[in-house]
Amino acid sequence: MCGIVGYIGNGSAKEIIIDGLKKLEYRGYDSAGIALYIDGEVQVRKCTGRISNLELAAADPEYDSHIGIGHTRWATHGAPTDVNAHPHSNTEGTVAVVHNGIIENYAELKQWLSKEHGIRFVSETDTEVIAHLIGIYYDGDLTDAVFRAVDMMRGSYAIGVVCSHEPDKLVAVRKDSPLIAGIGKGCNFIASDIPALLKHVREIYLIENNETVVLTKDHITIYNQNREEVKRDVFHVTWDAASAEKEGYEHFMLKEIYDQPKAIEETLNRRLLPDGRIRLDGINLTREDIENFSRVYIVACGTAYHAGLIGKYAIEKFAQIPVEVDVASEFRYREPFVDDRTLFIAISQSGETLDTLAALREAKARGARVLSVVNVVGSSVARESDDVFYTWAGPEIAVASTKAYTTQLISMYLLALHMGSEKGCLTPEQRNELTAELMGLPAKISQILKLDAEIEAIAKQLYMKTQVFFIGRGTDCAVSYEGSLKLKEISYINSFAVAAGELKHGTIALVEQDTLVVALATQGKLFKKMLSNIQEVKARGAYVVAVAQESCKQLEAHADCVIYIPDCRDEFTPIPAVVPLQFFAYHVARFRGCDIDKPKNLAKSVTVE
Secondary structure, three states: OOEEEEEEOOOOHHHHHHHHHHHOHHHOOOEEEEEEEEOOEEEEEEEEOOHHHHHHHOOOOOOOOOEEEEEEEOOOOOOOOOOOOOOEEOOOOOEEEEEEEEEOOHHHHHHHHHHHHOOOOOOOOOHHHHHHHHHHHOOOOHHHHHHHHHHHOOEEEEEEEEEOOOOOOEEEEEEEOOOEEEEOOOOEEEEOOHHHOOOOOOEEEEOOOOEEEEEOOOOEEEEOOOOOEEOOOOEEOOOOHHHHOOOOOOOHHHHHHHOHHHHHHHHHHOOEOOOOOEOOOOOOOOHHHHHHOOEEEEEEOHHHHHHHHHHHHHHHHHOOOOEEEEEHHHHHHHOOOOOOOEEEEEEEOOOOOHHHHHHHHHHHHOOOEEEEEEOOOOOHHHHOOOEEEEOOOOOOOOOOOOHHHHHHHHHHHHHHHHHHHHHOOOOHHHHHHHHHHHHOHHHHHHHHHOOHHHHHHHHHHHOOOOEEEEEEOOHHHHHHHHHHHHHHHHHOOEEEEEEHHHHHHOHHHHOOOOOEEEEEEOOHHHHHHHHHHHHHHHOOOOEEEEEEEOOOHHHHHOOOEEEEEOOOOHHHOHHHHHHHHHHHHHHHHHHOOOOOOOOOOOOOOOOOO
């Protein structure tokens, strides 16, 4: 969630760190701060609110240095206040720390530090404990002090540390929270994510779990938890900073909605051969492997979980293997039936989602074959998986996922078709017919993008609604969940999705005059049943916005307005059907004056449990 940037070199640490923090704003935050070594001491500036507030607090031209650390905080322990903002220092002010994650035993450590060392704490955070631990262990060697402090800590963390006694050194540690080190010329960097560093470097080290990295301006040294030096291959970043910019769009979310035809095409072109065969580089699932699987678990969070629901449908239909879909935060706590005949599929845009990572490790420990569907190359989920399906969506900055979701759907369809083909559930002719349909989707998405103004007009009419229901059947139900999530997370409207057949089992009691109902009716075999559900809510005064295939013109007699998507096979409608819902959420939030790319209380990468 939080963003970390650190710099050591000959340039302006303040300028580089603040610029890097701006590139990490999409991760979500409620306060920001910076610590720089100046005139023999570590000086901290921090405040609540946006980075623009921090820029004002650090505006003094004399406040700059060759070394420093910065942070954007999303509150966990303690409210978002100036005092609770990072960096945190020890009592003497000689050590400053930034931290992403949670120290689970901070209460015990805090009590021990107070009782045994007379430490007086000034914040409510768990992070302040780290600064005091390093302070009491410091004996002329910052690296040693950090190692000793980490030995005392339980939990998840990425931390960056500077010390006034060693102004030529920056130390960082990673455990379960993302961390990278950027390799410069006469300068080096740490960060939570690649976009923070793209302006300056393209070569990075991916820091692994339980590793400590020591930076000077000329060297980066990585150690394992036994203090042994680790050799690491350099990872070269191939995408550029411009691809993470708005390119003239008002918001990143809008840009990323419009990116979808290209992103889907990229995902398909990397996997489909001209003869219709599917090439899953990075994945080695043989027919024997697939026939050995007795079950598949798909585990994810939020939007990725909704992609998993479609994945379940696709794998069961095309590969005829039973599939369970689980919320990652619950998976570990129900003693799942996982063994060496289980295929475990983890879906995560960032590849750093901590709940998903923990579930992956649990499944792997029980003997499962682990396959991940991720967007970020070299991420933790990818590195800890047996097989990796990269979605190639490109950088996604807006908190509300759009192109990452649709490329996850493409990935799940390709995986299901590959498994079905290898297993013999699909003939080559059937596979080719299905993959040809997939190849036509980018053009169909492009057609839907032309509906932007039409959907904007609908949103302008309805944006003041305070309660919205999304309904659907079959795969439309899963798309309803995603549409509802998009609306609630950026517009803050109380939005709720329900399987349309379940309306009469309670939810319909909430439908009254002018209640907004968004009804998805894209499935031919379920169309008549959806029509009945629409009539049910209309009879109670609901205002119905429907999404249907172009050939279903009869819906106009029953819904208040209909958004049409190009006709396609029922199996694949979840991809085009979600795009109007993304537009609707975006425009409703815009008319309501919401901060679309950085919605309140949310973060792009959820790296805490």
